Amino acid sequence: MxxxxxxxxxxxLNKIYDDGFEALxxxxxxxxxxxxxxxxxxxxxxxxxxxxxxxxxxxxxxGRVLVNGYDHVTDFRxxxxxxxxxxxxxxxxxxxxxxxTLAFSRGLFGKPPDAAxxxxxxxxxxxxxxKDNVIMTLSGGMKRRVLIAKALAHEPRVLFLxxxxxxxxxxxxxxxxxxxxxxxxxxxxxxxxxxxxxxxxQMADRIGVINHGELVLxxxxxxxxxxxxKKQLILYLDDPLPEIPRQLDAFDxxxxxxxxELIYSYDSxxxxxxxxxxxxxxxxxxxxxxxxxxxxxxxxxxxVDLVKRIR
Amino acid sequence: xxxxxxxxxxxxxxxxxxxxxxxxIVSPVISTSxxxxxxxxxxxxxxxxxxxxxxxxFIVPGLIMLSLxxxxxxxxxFGIYFPKxxxxxxxxxxxxxxxxxxxxxxxxxxATKSVIxxxxxxxxxxxxxxxxxxHPYWMFLFLVLTALTFSxxxxxxxxxxxxxxxxAIVPTLVITPLTFLGGSFYSISxxxxxxxxxxxxxxxxxxxxxxxxxxxxxxxxxxxxSVMMTCGFLLVxxxxxxxxxxxxxxxxx
Numbered sequence: 001m002x003x004x005x006x007x008x009x010x011x012x013l014n015k016i017y018d019d020g021f022e023a024l025x026x027x028x029x030x031x032x033x034x035x036x037x038x039x040x041x042x043x044x045x046x047x048x049x050x051x052x053x054x055x056x057x058x059x060x061x062x063g064r065v066l067v068n069g070y071d072h073v074t075d076f077r078x079x080x081x082x083x084x085x086x087x088x089x090x091x092x093x094x095x096x097x098x099x100x101t102l103a104f105s106r107g108l109f110g111k112p113p114d115a116a117x118x119x120x121x122x123x124x125x126x127x128x129x130x131k132d133n134v135i136m137t138l139s140g141g142m143k144r145r146v147l148i149a150k151a152l153a154h155e156p157r158v159l160f161l162x163x164x165x166x167x168x169x170x171x172x173x174x175x176x177x178x179x180x181x182x183x184x185x186x187x188x189x190x191x192x193x194x195x196x197x198x199x200x201x202q203m204a205d206r207i208g209v210i211n212h213g214e215l216v217l218x219x220x221x222x223x224x225x226x227x228x229x230k231k232q233l234i235l236y237l238d239d240p241l242p243e244i245p246r247q248l249d250a251f252d253x254x255x256x257x258x259x260x261e262l263i264y265s266y267d268s269x270x271x272x273x274x275x276x277x278x279x280x281x282x283x284x285x286x287x288x289x290x291x292x293x294x295x296x297x298x299x300x301x302x303x304v305d306l307v308k309r310i311r
Numbered sequence: 312x313x314x315x316x317x318x319x320x321x322x323x324x325x326x327x328x329x330x331x332x333x334x335x336i337v338s339p340v341i342s343t344s345x346x347x348x349x350x351x352x353x354x355x356x357x358x359x360x361x362x363x364x365x366x367x368x369f370i371v372p373g374l375i376m377l378s379l380x381x382x383x384x385x386x387x388x389f390g391i392y393f394p395k396x397x398x399x400x401x402x403x404x405x406x407x408x409x410x411x412x413x414x415x416x417x418x419x420x421x422a423t424k425s426v427i428x429x430x431x432x433x434x435x436x437x438x439x440x441x442x443x444x445x446h447p448y449w450m451f452l453f454l455v456l457t458a459l460t461f462s463x464x465x466x467x468x469x470x471x472x473x474x475x476x477x478x479a480i481v482p483t484l485v486i487t488p489l490t491f492l493g494g495s496f497y498s499i500s501x502x503x504x505x506x507x508x509x510x511x512x513x514x515x516x517x518x519x520x521x522x523x524x525x526x527x528x529x530x531x532x533x534x535x536x537s538v539m540m541t542c543g544f545l546l547v548x549x550x551x552x553x554x555x556x557x558x559x560x561x562x563x564x
Binding site for chain 2: 052055056057076077078079080081083085087089091092093094095096100103104105106107108109110111112150
Protein backbone atom coordinates (compact mmCIF):
# COMPACT_ATOMS: atom_id res chain seq x y z
CA MET A 1 0.00 0.00 0.00
CA UNK A 2 1.04 3.59 -0.50
CA UNK A 3 2.80 5.33 2.35
CA UNK A 4 2.05 8.88 3.41
CA UNK A 5 5.50 10.50 3.34
CA UNK A 6 6.31 12.23 0.03
CA UNK A 7 9.26 10.72 -1.79
CA UNK A 8 9.07 13.45 -4.41
CA UNK A 9 8.10 17.10 -4.01
CA UNK A 10 7.86 19.49 -6.94
CA UNK A 11 7.49 23.13 -5.90
CA UNK A 12 6.55 26.06 -8.16
CA LEU A 13 8.35 24.52 -11.12
CA ASN A 14 8.50 26.53 -14.33
CA LYS A 15 10.19 25.89 -17.62
CA ILE A 16 10.51 28.41 -20.42
CA TYR A 17 12.61 27.27 -23.39
CA ASP A 18 14.98 29.62 -25.21
CA ASP A 19 12.44 30.19 -27.97
CA GLY A 20 9.97 31.52 -25.36
CA PHE A 21 7.77 28.42 -25.23
CA GLU A 22 6.37 27.99 -21.72
CA ALA A 23 6.48 24.22 -21.25
CA LEU A 24 5.64 24.14 -17.52
CA UNK A 25 3.68 26.67 -15.49
CA UNK A 26 4.01 26.70 -11.72
CA UNK A 27 3.83 22.94 -11.18
CA UNK A 28 3.30 21.75 -7.60
CA UNK A 29 3.13 18.04 -6.96
CA UNK A 30 3.80 15.53 -4.20
CA UNK A 31 4.30 11.83 -4.84
CA UNK A 32 3.87 9.46 -1.93
CA UNK A 33 6.33 6.67 -1.32
CA UNK A 34 5.28 3.37 -2.82
CA UNK A 35 2.44 4.64 -4.98
CA UNK A 36 1.87 4.33 -8.70
CA UNK A 37 1.18 7.77 -10.11
CA UNK A 38 0.00 8.19 -13.69
CA UNK A 39 0.60 11.49 -15.42
CA UNK A 40 -1.80 11.96 -18.29
CA UNK A 41 -1.94 14.65 -20.90
CA UNK A 42 -2.16 15.22 -24.64
CA UNK A 43 0.95 15.44 -26.82
CA UNK A 44 3.09 18.45 -25.96
CA UNK A 45 1.37 18.96 -22.61
CA UNK A 46 4.68 18.98 -20.69
CA UNK A 47 4.83 15.42 -19.30
CA UNK A 48 8.28 14.59 -20.63
CA UNK A 49 9.67 18.03 -19.75
CA UNK A 50 8.54 17.55 -16.15
CA UNK A 51 10.14 14.11 -15.95
CA UNK A 52 13.34 15.32 -17.61
CA UNK A 53 13.69 18.19 -15.13
CA UNK A 54 13.21 15.87 -12.15
CA UNK A 55 15.79 13.45 -13.58
CA UNK A 56 18.34 16.22 -14.29
CA UNK A 57 18.24 16.08 -18.09
CA UNK A 58 16.60 19.47 -18.54
CA UNK A 59 17.25 22.59 -16.44
CA UNK A 60 14.26 24.21 -14.74
CA UNK A 61 13.71 27.94 -15.25
CA UNK A 62 12.57 28.30 -11.63
CA GLY A 63 11.19 26.25 -8.76
CA ARG A 64 12.67 23.25 -7.04
CA VAL A 65 12.46 19.49 -6.81
CA LEU A 66 13.09 17.46 -3.66
CA VAL A 67 13.67 13.71 -3.75
CA ASN A 68 13.47 12.07 -0.34
CA GLY A 69 13.90 15.59 1.05
CA TYR A 70 17.09 16.34 -0.90
CA ASP A 71 17.32 19.13 -3.47
CA HIS A 72 17.84 17.66 -6.93
CA VAL A 73 20.40 20.33 -7.89
CA THR A 74 22.52 20.83 -4.78
CA ASP A 75 22.26 17.17 -3.68
CA PHE A 76 22.24 15.70 -7.17
CA ARG A 77 24.25 12.62 -6.20
CA UNK A 78 21.75 11.54 -3.56
CA UNK A 79 18.65 12.34 -5.60
CA UNK A 80 19.79 10.87 -8.90
CA UNK A 81 20.96 7.63 -7.32
CA UNK A 82 17.38 7.19 -6.05
CA UNK A 83 15.82 7.67 -9.48
CA UNK A 84 15.57 5.37 -12.48
CA UNK A 85 14.30 6.55 -15.85
CA UNK A 86 12.85 4.63 -18.76
CA UNK A 87 12.77 7.16 -21.60
CA UNK A 88 10.07 7.44 -24.19
CA UNK A 89 12.35 6.81 -27.17
CA UNK A 90 14.04 3.45 -27.75
CA UNK A 91 17.48 4.86 -27.05
CA UNK A 92 19.79 1.96 -26.35
CA UNK A 93 23.43 1.32 -27.08
CA UNK A 94 23.78 -0.46 -30.39
CA UNK A 95 26.78 -2.74 -30.22
CA UNK A 96 26.86 -3.64 -26.51
CA UNK A 97 25.50 -6.89 -25.08
CA UNK A 98 22.45 -6.75 -22.81
CA UNK A 99 24.43 -7.74 -19.70
CA UNK A 100 27.25 -5.28 -20.45
CA THR A 101 24.85 -2.37 -20.83
CA LEU A 102 23.22 -3.22 -17.50
CA ALA A 103 26.61 -3.41 -15.80
CA PHE A 104 27.43 0.00 -17.32
CA SER A 105 24.19 1.52 -16.00
CA ARG A 106 24.75 0.11 -12.51
CA GLY A 107 28.31 1.43 -12.38
CA LEU A 108 27.33 4.83 -13.76
CA PHE A 109 24.90 5.26 -10.88
CA GLY A 110 27.65 4.52 -8.38
CA LYS A 111 26.77 0.95 -7.42
CA PRO A 112 29.38 -1.81 -7.10
CA PRO A 113 29.05 -4.81 -9.42
CA ASP A 114 26.38 -7.32 -8.36
CA ALA A 115 25.99 -10.16 -10.85
CA ALA A 116 23.24 -11.84 -8.80
CA UNK A 117 21.08 -8.71 -8.75
CA UNK A 118 21.48 -8.11 -12.48
CA UNK A 119 20.55 -11.74 -13.12
CA UNK A 120 17.41 -11.24 -11.01
CA UNK A 121 16.45 -8.11 -12.97
CA UNK A 122 17.02 -9.80 -16.32
CA UNK A 123 15.03 -12.85 -15.28
CA UNK A 124 12.13 -10.73 -14.04
CA UNK A 125 11.96 -9.13 -17.48
CA UNK A 126 12.39 -12.41 -19.36
CA UNK A 127 15.73 -11.20 -20.71
CA UNK A 128 18.09 -13.68 -19.10
CA UNK A 129 18.35 -15.86 -22.19
CA UNK A 130 19.22 -12.73 -24.20
CA LYS A 131 21.94 -11.52 -21.83
CA ASP A 132 24.79 -12.07 -24.30
CA ASN A 133 22.87 -10.79 -27.33
CA VAL A 134 24.03 -7.59 -28.95
CA ILE A 135 21.28 -5.00 -28.43
CA MET A 136 20.92 -4.13 -32.12
CA THR A 137 19.76 -7.70 -32.79
CA LEU A 138 16.79 -7.42 -30.41
CA SER A 139 13.21 -6.60 -31.35
CA GLY A 140 11.61 -3.29 -30.35
CA GLY A 141 9.75 -4.91 -27.48
CA MET A 142 12.91 -6.52 -26.17
CA LYS A 143 14.77 -3.22 -26.41
CA ARG A 144 11.99 -1.65 -24.34
CA ARG A 145 12.59 -4.34 -21.70
CA VAL A 146 16.32 -3.62 -21.81
CA LEU A 147 15.57 0.04 -21.08
CA ILE A 148 13.52 -0.96 -18.05
CA ALA A 149 16.28 -3.32 -16.91
CA LYS A 150 18.84 -0.53 -17.27
CA ALA A 151 16.67 1.80 -15.21
CA LEU A 152 16.41 -0.85 -12.50
CA ALA A 153 20.09 -1.82 -12.56
CA HIS A 154 21.03 0.55 -9.73
CA GLU A 155 18.09 -0.40 -7.48
CA PRO A 156 16.21 2.93 -7.67
CA ARG A 157 13.49 3.85 -5.17
CA VAL A 158 11.61 5.99 -7.69
CA LEU A 159 11.06 4.80 -11.23
CA PHE A 160 9.91 7.05 -14.07
CA LEU A 161 8.32 5.28 -17.00
CA UNK A 162 7.80 7.68 -19.90
CA UNK A 163 5.33 5.97 -22.23
CA UNK A 164 6.65 2.52 -21.28
CA UNK A 165 4.36 0.52 -23.51
CA UNK A 166 4.32 2.73 -26.60
CA UNK A 167 4.57 0.49 -29.66
CA UNK A 168 4.53 -2.67 -27.57
CA UNK A 169 2.22 -5.57 -28.41
CA UNK A 170 -0.64 -6.51 -26.10
CA UNK A 171 1.07 -9.53 -24.56
CA UNK A 172 4.22 -7.62 -23.76
CA UNK A 173 2.17 -4.76 -22.36
CA UNK A 174 0.45 -7.13 -19.95
CA UNK A 175 3.87 -8.49 -18.93
CA UNK A 176 5.14 -4.99 -18.26
CA UNK A 177 2.12 -4.12 -16.17
CA UNK A 178 2.90 -7.18 -14.11
CA UNK A 179 6.51 -6.04 -13.69
CA UNK A 180 5.32 -2.60 -12.54
CA UNK A 181 2.97 -4.18 -10.00
CA UNK A 182 5.83 -6.31 -8.68
CA UNK A 183 8.04 -3.24 -8.40
CA UNK A 184 5.38 -1.44 -6.41
CA UNK A 185 5.04 -4.48 -4.19
CA UNK A 186 8.78 -4.27 -3.50
CA UNK A 187 8.34 -0.65 -2.37
CA UNK A 188 9.40 1.18 -5.53
CA UNK A 189 7.46 4.36 -6.31
CA UNK A 190 6.38 4.38 -9.95
CA UNK A 191 5.53 7.48 -11.95
CA UNK A 192 4.33 6.78 -15.45
CA UNK A 193 3.13 8.78 -18.39
CA UNK A 194 1.01 7.00 -20.91
CA UNK A 195 -1.24 7.46 -23.88
CA UNK A 196 -3.02 4.24 -23.03
CA UNK A 197 -5.51 5.48 -20.49
CA UNK A 198 -6.39 1.85 -19.86
CA UNK A 199 -2.87 1.48 -18.49
CA UNK A 200 -3.46 4.21 -15.92
CA UNK A 201 -6.90 2.80 -15.12
CA GLN A 202 -5.44 -0.65 -14.55
CA MET A 203 -2.48 0.32 -12.41
CA ALA A 204 -2.45 3.83 -10.98
CA ASP A 205 -3.27 4.78 -7.41
CA ARG A 206 -3.45 8.44 -8.33
CA ILE A 207 -3.87 10.34 -11.56
CA GLY A 208 -2.45 13.70 -12.55
CA VAL A 209 -3.65 15.51 -15.66
CA ILE A 210 -1.34 18.02 -17.30
CA ASN A 211 -2.38 20.25 -20.18
CA HIS A 212 -0.57 23.20 -21.80
CA GLY A 213 2.09 22.97 -19.07
CA GLU A 214 -0.39 23.24 -16.20
CA LEU A 215 -1.18 20.50 -13.75
CA VAL A 216 -4.94 20.79 -13.87
CA LEU A 217 -5.87 17.91 -11.63
CA UNK A 218 -4.35 15.45 -9.16
CA UNK A 219 -6.75 12.93 -7.69
CA UNK A 220 -7.03 9.42 -6.29
CA UNK A 221 -8.03 7.30 -9.27
CA UNK A 222 -11.04 5.74 -7.60
CA UNK A 223 -12.30 9.11 -6.40
CA UNK A 224 -11.70 10.70 -9.78
CA UNK A 225 -13.72 8.03 -11.52
CA UNK A 226 -16.44 8.32 -8.91
CA UNK A 227 -16.65 12.11 -8.98
CA UNK A 228 -16.05 12.92 -12.61
CA UNK A 229 -17.28 9.68 -14.08
CA LYS A 230 -20.84 9.30 -15.29
CA LYS A 231 -23.05 6.28 -15.00
CA GLN A 232 -25.31 5.46 -17.86
CA LEU A 233 -28.47 3.40 -18.20
CA ILE A 234 -28.87 2.00 -21.70
CA LEU A 235 -32.32 0.81 -22.73
CA TYR A 236 -32.83 -1.47 -25.77
CA LEU A 237 -36.21 -0.52 -27.20
CA ASP A 238 -38.68 -2.90 -28.83
CA ASP A 239 -39.27 -0.36 -31.61
CA PRO A 240 -36.80 2.33 -32.70
CA LEU A 241 -37.89 5.91 -31.94
CA PRO A 242 -37.92 8.52 -34.74
CA GLU A 243 -37.22 11.14 -32.04
CA ILE A 244 -37.28 11.45 -28.26
CA PRO A 245 -40.78 12.48 -27.07
CA ARG A 246 -41.01 16.00 -25.56
CA GLN A 247 -42.47 14.65 -22.31
CA LEU A 248 -39.07 13.00 -21.63
CA ASP A 249 -37.09 16.26 -22.01
CA ALA A 250 -36.47 16.50 -18.27
CA PHE A 251 -34.32 13.36 -18.38
CA ASP A 252 -31.95 14.72 -21.04
CA UNK A 253 -32.00 11.41 -22.90
CA UNK A 254 -29.77 10.64 -25.85
CA UNK A 255 -30.18 8.26 -28.74
CA UNK A 256 -27.49 5.58 -28.92
CA UNK A 257 -25.44 4.57 -31.93
CA UNK A 258 -28.28 2.21 -32.86
CA UNK A 259 -31.78 3.75 -33.25
CA UNK A 260 -33.21 1.27 -30.76
CA GLU A 261 -30.85 2.47 -27.97
CA LEU A 262 -31.88 5.12 -25.48
CA ILE A 263 -29.26 6.42 -23.05
CA TYR A 264 -29.87 8.05 -19.69
CA SER A 265 -26.91 9.52 -17.77
CA TYR A 266 -27.20 9.85 -14.00
CA ASP A 267 -25.26 10.49 -10.83
CA SER A 268 -25.04 7.23 -8.90
CA UNK A 269 -24.04 9.14 -5.73
CA UNK A 270 -27.15 11.36 -5.76
CA UNK A 271 -30.10 10.79 -3.38
CA UNK A 272 -32.34 10.09 -6.31
CA UNK A 273 -31.00 8.72 -9.56
CA UNK A 274 -34.23 9.42 -11.42
CA UNK A 275 -34.36 5.89 -12.82
CA UNK A 276 -37.74 5.01 -11.28
CA UNK A 277 -39.27 8.24 -12.59
CA UNK A 278 -37.84 7.60 -16.05
CA UNK A 279 -39.21 4.07 -16.19
CA UNK A 280 -42.67 5.38 -15.13
CA UNK A 281 -42.59 8.06 -17.84
CA UNK A 282 -41.57 5.53 -20.47
CA UNK A 283 -44.48 3.26 -19.50
CA UNK A 284 -46.91 6.18 -19.70
CA UNK A 285 -45.48 7.18 -23.10
CA UNK A 286 -46.00 3.61 -24.33
CA UNK A 287 -42.29 3.04 -24.95
CA UNK A 288 -41.32 -0.57 -24.26
CA UNK A 289 -37.89 -2.05 -23.98
CA UNK A 290 -36.61 -5.62 -24.16
CA UNK A 291 -33.32 -5.25 -22.26
CA UNK A 292 -31.25 -2.78 -20.26
CA UNK A 293 -27.72 -2.37 -18.91
CA UNK A 294 -25.75 0.15 -16.87
CA UNK A 295 -22.25 1.41 -17.74
CA UNK A 296 -19.64 3.38 -15.73
CA UNK A 297 -17.67 5.83 -17.87
CA UNK A 298 -14.03 4.85 -18.33
CA UNK A 299 -11.01 6.90 -17.30
CA UNK A 300 -10.45 7.55 -21.00
CA UNK A 301 -13.89 9.16 -21.32
CA UNK A 302 -13.26 11.21 -18.19
CA UNK A 303 -9.86 12.30 -19.51
CA VAL A 304 -11.17 13.28 -22.95
CA ASP A 305 -14.05 15.16 -21.35
CA LEU A 306 -11.70 16.93 -18.93
CA VAL A 307 -9.25 18.02 -21.62
CA LYS A 308 -12.14 19.25 -23.81
CA ARG A 309 -13.51 21.28 -20.92
CA ILE A 310 -10.11 22.86 -20.23
CA ARG A 311 -9.74 23.82 -23.89
CA UNK B 312 33.68 10.79 -5.86
CA UNK B 313 31.70 8.28 -7.96
CA UNK B 314 34.56 5.85 -8.71
CA UNK B 315 32.17 3.20 -10.00
CA UNK B 316 30.81 5.77 -12.46
CA UNK B 317 34.28 6.67 -13.74
CA UNK B 318 35.17 2.99 -14.07
CA UNK B 319 31.92 2.27 -15.94
CA UNK B 320 32.54 5.04 -18.51
CA UNK B 321 36.21 4.08 -18.86
CA UNK B 322 35.45 0.37 -19.33
CA UNK B 323 32.64 1.16 -21.77
CA UNK B 324 34.96 3.27 -23.93
CA UNK B 325 37.80 0.76 -23.79
CA UNK B 326 35.37 -1.99 -24.80
CA UNK B 327 34.57 0.04 -27.92
CA UNK B 328 38.26 -0.06 -28.82
CA UNK B 329 38.28 -3.84 -28.48
CA UNK B 330 35.23 -4.08 -30.73
CA UNK B 331 36.83 -1.83 -33.34
CA UNK B 332 40.37 -3.12 -32.97
CA UNK B 333 41.18 -2.81 -36.66
CA UNK B 334 39.97 0.77 -36.92
CA UNK B 335 41.49 1.84 -33.58
CA ILE B 336 44.91 0.21 -33.68
CA VAL B 337 45.72 -1.64 -36.90
CA SER B 338 44.66 1.12 -39.27
CA PRO B 339 46.97 3.85 -37.81
CA VAL B 340 49.85 1.35 -37.71
CA ILE B 341 49.39 0.58 -41.40
CA SER B 342 49.20 4.26 -42.33
CA THR B 343 52.33 5.00 -40.24
CA SER B 344 54.19 2.21 -42.00
CA UNK B 345 53.17 3.75 -45.31
CA UNK B 346 54.58 7.10 -44.17
CA UNK B 347 57.91 5.37 -43.46
CA UNK B 348 57.90 3.79 -46.89
CA UNK B 349 57.03 7.04 -48.68
CA UNK B 350 58.85 9.64 -46.58
CA UNK B 351 61.61 7.48 -45.14
CA UNK B 352 62.59 5.56 -48.26
CA UNK B 353 61.68 7.94 -51.08
CA UNK B 354 62.48 11.35 -49.53
CA UNK B 355 64.99 9.98 -47.02
CA UNK B 356 67.26 8.90 -49.84
CA UNK B 357 67.57 12.59 -50.84
CA UNK B 358 67.68 14.11 -47.34
CA UNK B 359 70.15 11.98 -45.50
CA UNK B 360 70.40 13.78 -42.16
CA UNK B 361 68.76 16.62 -40.22
CA UNK B 362 70.71 17.98 -37.21
CA UNK B 363 72.85 14.86 -37.17
CA UNK B 364 69.87 12.44 -37.15
CA UNK B 365 68.97 10.25 -40.14
CA UNK B 366 65.81 11.48 -41.87
CA UNK B 367 63.94 8.22 -41.18
CA UNK B 368 64.66 8.48 -37.45
CA PHE B 369 63.99 12.25 -37.44
CA ILE B 370 60.37 11.85 -38.57
CA VAL B 371 59.47 9.22 -35.92
CA PRO B 372 58.40 11.71 -33.19
CA GLY B 373 56.42 13.72 -35.76
CA LEU B 374 54.65 10.62 -37.03
CA ILE B 375 53.74 9.55 -33.50
CA MET B 376 52.41 13.06 -32.81
CA LEU B 377 50.39 13.01 -36.03
CA SER B 378 48.62 9.80 -35.00
CA LEU B 379 48.40 10.82 -31.35
CA UNK B 380 46.65 14.09 -32.16
CA UNK B 381 44.18 12.74 -34.69
CA UNK B 382 43.36 9.59 -32.69
CA UNK B 383 42.98 11.46 -29.37
CA UNK B 384 40.56 13.87 -31.00
CA UNK B 385 38.58 11.28 -32.93
CA UNK B 386 38.30 8.83 -30.00
CA UNK B 387 37.18 11.40 -27.46
CA UNK B 388 34.89 13.29 -29.84
CA PHE B 389 33.18 10.11 -31.02
CA GLY B 390 32.88 8.87 -27.41
CA ILE B 391 30.67 11.79 -26.35
CA TYR B 392 29.09 12.56 -29.75
CA PHE B 393 27.65 9.09 -30.35
CA PRO B 394 25.49 9.06 -27.15
CA LYS B 395 24.19 12.49 -28.22
CA UNK B 396 23.46 11.17 -31.69
CA UNK B 397 21.80 7.95 -30.50
CA UNK B 398 19.99 9.58 -27.55
CA UNK B 399 21.67 7.46 -24.86
CA UNK B 400 23.14 10.68 -23.40
CA UNK B 401 19.99 10.81 -21.21
CA UNK B 402 21.55 8.18 -18.97
CA UNK B 403 24.75 10.15 -18.47
CA UNK B 404 22.84 13.36 -17.74
CA UNK B 405 20.53 11.66 -15.24
CA UNK B 406 23.32 9.77 -13.44
CA UNK B 407 24.96 10.91 -10.20
CA UNK B 408 28.24 11.73 -11.90
CA UNK B 409 29.99 15.10 -11.76
CA UNK B 410 31.74 16.98 -14.56
CA UNK B 411 35.11 15.78 -13.34
CA UNK B 412 34.01 12.15 -13.28
CA UNK B 413 32.51 12.25 -16.78
CA UNK B 414 35.62 13.90 -18.18
CA UNK B 415 38.00 11.56 -16.37
CA UNK B 416 36.08 8.57 -17.76
CA UNK B 417 35.83 9.68 -21.40
CA UNK B 418 39.08 11.60 -21.71
CA UNK B 419 41.00 9.04 -19.64
CA UNK B 420 39.90 6.24 -21.98
CA UNK B 421 40.66 8.24 -25.13
CA ALA B 422 44.09 9.27 -23.79
CA THR B 423 44.86 5.67 -22.76
CA LYS B 424 44.08 4.46 -26.26
CA SER B 425 46.28 7.18 -27.76
CA VAL B 426 49.22 6.39 -25.46
CA ILE B 427 48.93 2.68 -26.33
CA UNK B 428 48.78 3.63 -29.99
CA UNK B 429 51.87 5.84 -29.59
CA UNK B 430 53.72 2.86 -28.09
CA UNK B 431 52.64 0.63 -30.97
CA UNK B 432 53.76 3.17 -33.57
CA UNK B 433 57.09 3.53 -31.76
CA UNK B 434 57.54 -0.24 -31.84
CA UNK B 435 56.56 -0.29 -35.54
CA UNK B 436 59.09 2.47 -36.27
CA UNK B 437 61.83 0.32 -34.76
CA UNK B 438 61.29 -2.15 -37.59
CA UNK B 439 62.15 0.53 -40.16
CA UNK B 440 64.75 2.79 -38.52
CA UNK B 441 66.98 3.10 -35.45
CA UNK B 442 65.18 5.09 -32.77
CA UNK B 443 66.99 6.55 -29.78
CA UNK B 444 65.15 7.90 -26.75
CA UNK B 445 67.59 10.06 -24.78
CA HIS B 446 64.98 11.29 -22.27
CA PRO B 447 62.40 8.49 -21.86
CA TYR B 448 60.60 10.12 -18.91
CA TRP B 449 60.21 13.38 -20.78
CA MET B 450 59.11 11.42 -23.83
CA PHE B 451 56.42 9.70 -21.77
CA LEU B 452 55.39 13.00 -20.17
CA PHE B 453 54.97 14.67 -23.56
CA LEU B 454 53.09 11.62 -24.83
CA VAL B 455 50.65 11.64 -21.89
CA LEU B 456 50.24 15.43 -21.79
CA THR B 457 49.55 15.62 -25.52
CA ALA B 458 47.14 12.66 -25.43
CA LEU B 459 45.27 14.22 -22.50
CA THR B 460 45.15 17.69 -24.01
CA PHE B 461 43.89 16.59 -27.40
CA SER B 462 41.47 14.08 -25.91
CA UNK B 463 40.00 16.99 -23.95
CA UNK B 464 39.91 19.02 -27.15
CA UNK B 465 38.18 16.09 -28.86
CA UNK B 466 35.66 15.90 -26.02
CA UNK B 467 34.83 19.60 -26.53
CA UNK B 468 34.52 19.00 -30.26
CA UNK B 469 32.15 16.06 -29.63
CA UNK B 470 29.95 18.22 -27.40
CA UNK B 471 29.97 21.10 -29.90
CA UNK B 472 29.28 19.02 -33.01
CA UNK B 473 25.63 18.51 -33.90
CA UNK B 474 26.27 16.51 -37.05
CA UNK B 475 28.87 14.09 -38.43
CA UNK B 476 30.32 16.68 -40.79
CA UNK B 477 31.23 19.03 -37.95
CA UNK B 478 32.77 16.11 -36.11
CA ALA B 479 35.11 15.39 -39.01
CA ILE B 480 35.82 18.94 -40.13
CA VAL B 481 38.18 20.03 -37.31
CA PRO B 482 40.55 17.00 -37.47
CA THR B 483 40.58 17.11 -41.26
CA LEU B 484 40.76 20.83 -41.93
CA VAL B 485 42.58 22.10 -38.83
CA ILE B 486 44.56 19.45 -36.97
CA THR B 487 46.05 17.50 -39.87
CA PRO B 488 47.29 20.64 -41.72
CA LEU B 489 48.68 22.09 -38.48
CA THR B 490 50.52 18.83 -37.81
CA PHE B 491 51.93 18.62 -41.31
CA LEU B 492 52.98 22.29 -41.12
CA GLY B 493 54.23 21.92 -37.55
CA GLY B 494 57.49 20.21 -38.38
CA SER B 495 56.43 16.57 -38.43
CA PHE B 496 58.59 15.85 -41.45
CA TYR B 497 61.12 18.69 -41.31
CA SER B 498 62.91 21.04 -38.96
CA ILE B 499 61.45 24.53 -39.03
CA SER B 500 65.02 25.85 -39.26
CA UNK B 501 64.89 24.57 -42.86
CA UNK B 502 62.21 27.18 -43.69
CA UNK B 503 62.87 30.77 -44.86
CA UNK B 504 63.02 33.23 -41.89
CA UNK B 505 59.53 34.68 -42.56
CA UNK B 506 57.89 31.26 -42.53
CA UNK B 507 59.84 30.31 -39.41
CA UNK B 508 58.16 33.24 -37.63
CA UNK B 509 54.72 32.32 -39.03
CA UNK B 510 55.18 28.70 -37.96
CA UNK B 511 55.70 29.77 -34.35
CA UNK B 512 51.98 30.65 -34.23
CA UNK B 513 51.18 26.98 -34.84
CA UNK B 514 50.76 25.34 -31.41
CA UNK B 515 51.59 21.91 -32.79
CA UNK B 516 55.17 23.10 -33.44
CA UNK B 517 55.78 23.20 -29.67
CA UNK B 518 54.42 19.68 -29.14
CA UNK B 519 56.49 18.13 -31.91
CA UNK B 520 59.58 20.08 -30.98
CA UNK B 521 59.43 19.08 -27.31
CA UNK B 522 58.64 15.49 -28.19
CA UNK B 523 61.51 15.29 -30.69
CA UNK B 524 63.87 16.78 -28.09
CA UNK B 525 63.07 13.89 -25.75
CA UNK B 526 64.28 11.53 -28.49
CA UNK B 527 67.34 13.24 -29.99
CA UNK B 528 67.90 16.45 -27.97
CA UNK B 529 67.05 18.37 -31.18
CA UNK B 530 64.47 21.10 -30.71
CA UNK B 531 63.09 23.94 -32.85
CA UNK B 532 61.97 25.83 -29.72
CA UNK B 533 63.09 25.72 -26.09
CA UNK B 534 61.85 22.62 -24.23
CA UNK B 535 60.49 24.71 -21.35
CA UNK B 536 58.40 26.68 -23.83
CA SER B 537 57.07 23.41 -25.30
CA VAL B 538 56.00 22.22 -21.86
CA MET B 539 54.40 25.58 -21.06
CA MET B 540 52.47 25.70 -24.34
CA THR B 541 51.21 22.13 -23.88
CA CYS B 542 50.11 22.83 -20.29
CA GLY B 543 48.56 26.14 -21.41
CA PHE B 544 46.45 24.43 -24.05
CA LEU B 545 45.50 21.75 -21.51
CA LEU B 546 44.33 24.48 -19.13
CA VAL B 547 42.26 26.17 -21.86
CA UNK B 548 40.57 22.83 -22.62
CA UNK B 549 39.86 22.17 -18.92
CA UNK B 550 38.23 25.60 -18.53
CA UNK B 551 36.15 25.04 -21.69
CA UNK B 552 34.92 21.64 -20.43
CA UNK B 553 34.09 23.10 -17.02
CA UNK B 554 32.06 25.85 -18.73
CA UNK B 555 30.24 23.31 -20.94
CA UNK B 556 28.99 21.33 -17.97
CA UNK B 557 28.24 24.40 -15.88
CA UNK B 558 26.03 25.92 -18.56
CA UNK B 559 24.84 22.65 -20.08
CA UNK B 560 26.00 23.93 -23.49
CA UNK B 561 24.71 21.55 -26.21
CA UNK B 562 23.92 18.98 -23.52
CA UNK B 563 21.05 20.30 -21.40
CA UNK B 564 18.32 22.66 -22.62
